[in-house]
Amino acid sequence: MKTFKIAVIPGDGIGPEVINEGIKLMTRIAELDGRMKFQFTHFSWGCEYYLKHGRMMDEDGIEQLKSFDAIYLGAVGYPGVPDHISLWDLLLRIRKEFDQYVNIRPITLLNGAPCPIVGGSKDTIDMLFIRENSEGEYAGAGDWLFKGKPQEVVLQTGVFSRVGTERIIRYAFETASREGKTLTSISKGNALNYSMVFWDQVFEEVGKEYPNVQTYSYLVDAAAMFMIKDPKRFEVVVTSNLFGDILTDLGAALAGGLGLAAGANINPERKYPSMFEPIHGSAPDIAGKGMANPLAAIWSASQMFDFFGFEDIGKQILHSMEKTLEEGSILTPDLGGYASTSEVGASVGEIYTEMI
Numbered sequence: 001m002k003t004f005k006i007a008v009i010p011g012d013g014i015g016p017e018v019i020n021e022g023i024k025l026m027t028r029i030a031e032l033d034g035r036m037k038f039q040f041t042h043f044s045w046g047c048e049y050y051l052k053h054g055r056m057m058d059e060d061g062i063e064q065l066k067s068f069d070a071i072y073l074g075a076v077g078y079p080g081v082p083d084h085i086s087l088w089d090l091l092l093r094i095r096k097e098f099d100q101y102v103n104i105r106p107i108t109l110l111n112g113a114p115c116p117i118v119g120g121s122k123d124t125i126d127m128l129f130i131r132e133n134s135e136g137e138y139a140g141a142g143d144w145l146f147k148g149k150p151q152e153v154v155l156q157t158g159v160f161s162r163v164g165t166e167r168i169i170r171y172a173f174e175t176a177s178r179e180g181k182t183l184t185s186i187s188k189g190n191a192l193n194y195s196m197v198f199w200d201q202v203f204e205e206v207g208k209e210y211p212n213v214q215t216y217s218y219l220v221d222a223a224a225m226f227m228i229k230d231p232k233r234f235e236v237v238v239t240s241n242l243f244g245d246i247l248t249d250l251g252a253a254l255a256g257g258l259g260l261a262a263g264a265n266i267n268p269e270r271k272y273p274s275m276f277e278p279i280h281g282s283a284p285d286i287a288g289k290g291m292a293n294p295l296a297a298i299w300s301a302s303q304m305f306d307f308f309g310f311e312d313i314g315k316q317i318l319h320s321m322e323k324t325l326e327e328g329s330i331l332t333p334d335l336g337g338y339a340s341t342s343e344v345g346a347s348v349g350e351i352y353t354e355m356i
């Protein structure tokens with residue numbers, strides 16, 4: 001039996017509430033299954049920590065996290081702490097230091113989940129977004145010239161390295177090839193005349209190594225339209241950091257809302273820990289009320305099982321979520337129900353137990 005060491009950063013707002021449900025479910029499943037054990041270590045980093053210490057995490061925080069098999073993150077962010085601090089000093093720092101260059105965001109409309117487009121179903125909305133997570137538009141490169149003067153100019157530079165572009169595109173081809181799916185690249189070569197022309201070129205080059213994968217290329221504006229008009233055409237999708245950020249929020253809306261959207265930040269070489277998180281923020285408006293939807297956090301726990309090689313369990317968790325959604329009586333208010341965070345978590349756990 002393998003023991004997995006999980007670093008838990010519950011974070012702010014609803015983060016601790018939803019992560020707690022994920023942990024309960026993982027513990028229950030490990031006991032039922034018997035193939036693995038989890039050892040959770042909590043780190044109370046986040047905005048509260050920042051207000052006391054002037055930092056989002058310990059100075060040697062990265063060092064402390066290094067020996068873990070995975071990181072399970074709730075949400076960071078709080079009114080009073082500027083967003084760019086909470087983002088850069090914790091989330092983006094971990095992504096960068098641990099070279100988590102793949103961001104995987106499943107956009108699947110589970111049966112029973114609400115969808116804003118007419119006729120939306122799991123048959124039509126079932127995509128896997130693979131977003132570049134280490135450079136591109138979020139490289140942090142730029143300049144601010146003549147601040148406050150009439151000739152003021154601000155530059156924000158996208159950085160697309162050969163290594164960085166090739167590895168994300170290759171990862172996407174590997175995924176599509178393994179799953180027997182089509183692969184769509186989303187870029188903007190007509191307007192971004194360096195970065196996206198290069199992206200398209202690398203996509204074509206790497207594609208030659210995967211003649212078995214059917215490929216498509218979309219401009220990002222057209223892709224946004226077709227994700228609504230005809231989402232069925234997208235299966236595995238690869239795109240840049242910024243485009244991926246925007247389109248996966250669109251995707252989250254298509255697939256039941258923020259309360260159901262999960263993401264994994266993967267270091268595929270497994271040299272460093274990967275990080276699993278619901279993609280929603282700390283939602284201060286509903287924090288502390290026990291009404292946050294834990295399904296996004298639970299979905300990211302299912303991604304963790306996949307990552308550790310227990311894909312059967314990952315699938316089973318999704319089935320249990322789906323049963324909860326279809327049954328419809330134990331749902332949080334964002335999905336039109338009256339149940340609490342822990343009632344939804346418990347319901348998924350019970351259905352899981354019944355189904356095996």
Ligand code: ATP
Nearest residue numbers: 076077258259280281282283284285292293294334
């Ligand atoms: P961030 O800046 O960290 O992205 P945000 O305030 O922009 O945070 P979120 O906190 O992700 O955005 O969420 C926006 C709104 O969506 C919340 O205020 C809340 O009402 C709702 N929401 C988000 N996540 C959940 C959830 N798990 N359950 C219920 N409602 C949620």
Ligand code: MG
Nearest residue numbers: 279280281282
């Ligand atoms: Mg937000």
